[in-house]
Amino acid sequence: MPIHDNDRHAVVLEIGRAYTKCGFVGENEPRVIIPSKLEGTKKREGIYLHEYSTKKELHSNLVKFLHHIFFKYLLVNHRERRIVIVESLLCPTEFREVLANVLYVHFEVPSVLFVPSHLVTLYTLGISTALVIDIGHEETTMIPVCEGTPLIHAWQAQPLGNKAIQERLESLLLLRAKVQGNGGQKIDLVDVMPKLSRAVLEDIVVRTCFVTTLPRARQLVAARTHEDGPSPPVPPPTILYPLSGNNNLTLDGSVREESAEVLFETDNEMVSLASMVLDAILASPIDFRVPLAENLVIIGGGCMLPGLKFRLLAEIKDLQQHPKYSSRIALKALKVHRPPAKSNYTAWLGGAILGATEAIATRSYAREVYMQTNRVPDWNNLADNTKEVDSRAG
Structure with a gap:
């Protein structure tokens, strides 16, 4: 029997490099934001989840970490809760697979819905086209979203965070x-x-x-x-x-x-935050370049530094005059949205909004299916993104 009752709201998790946000669907902010690590001793700082040597070590760390979330912070029975995972499209496949195994096999959750953070961010604003700029702990990733479709070929990422x-x-x-x-x-x-x-x-x-x-x-x-x-x-x-x-x-x-x-300092390839924005817009279809420039959404804990958004816009406007861009792009205006949440958990809020819709029942990957296949669909796997050709087609 599918679990979609009002008293059993799905759990929403966003496991970032530095911090993890966790709460329930339909809520306007996470219940708790905690470091993405196992607590250490007085002499040790602790072990961060993404700093692992083997898959076995990662599996063990995730089991302990999620156990704390379910029983210490959320106080729920994980076997009765659907899970919504807000993840980056650039999340390592190994981390995703181990996380799925821990949830399905160890904690026996009924279903998991993996949602891309850059896409669900737009759910908080009610728009379908934007350039989402995620300034995180280890890197900044930018992915244009056009009419609800992330343009993977136009993504930009640099270790600037x-x-x-x-x-x-x-x-x-x-x-x-x-x-x-x-x-x-x-x-x-x-x-x-x-x-x-x-x-x-x-x-x-x-x-x-x-x-x-x-x-x-x-x-x-x-x-x-x-x-x-x-x-x-x-x-x-x-x-x-x-x-x-x-x-x-x-x-x-x-x-x-x-x-x-x-x-904002350029490297040997003349890459900075400002150039990444213009390169992402140039890599997008020409009809979407102006709408993308007028719908910039900046999220992530790194963008909460005072003065960062104002400086980024100034850098972009100045860089537009560079010969590399002046002859190829003419943007009349740059506009930044103000989501109805703090920048560090805007993507989590988008996942909570999506999880409150029928998508939680229609798009989730059930445990029964996972136990048969021992894998979850992945956007970068052609087996999950290639339409089957009808042999009867002439």
């Missing part, structure tokens, strides 16, 4: 930062703490860092690269960040300002 910002922040801190103790004496951070934990770096980014404006960023570059160039602008205020014990980390204003610049 919170991890890159944290790595730049750590290098700047070890180079410039001082630690101030009770006596007022300042010591180089590298002599006190040669490596900062991921939790500390993340906390510093969230609490103190921001994205500066494009004109000010150009001033900083000019002052740094030209000896006879203009003097650098006045840096933001220096603040004290409490470390372990009575030590305080002196956070220079220039460090807070420059850490996020890694997202």
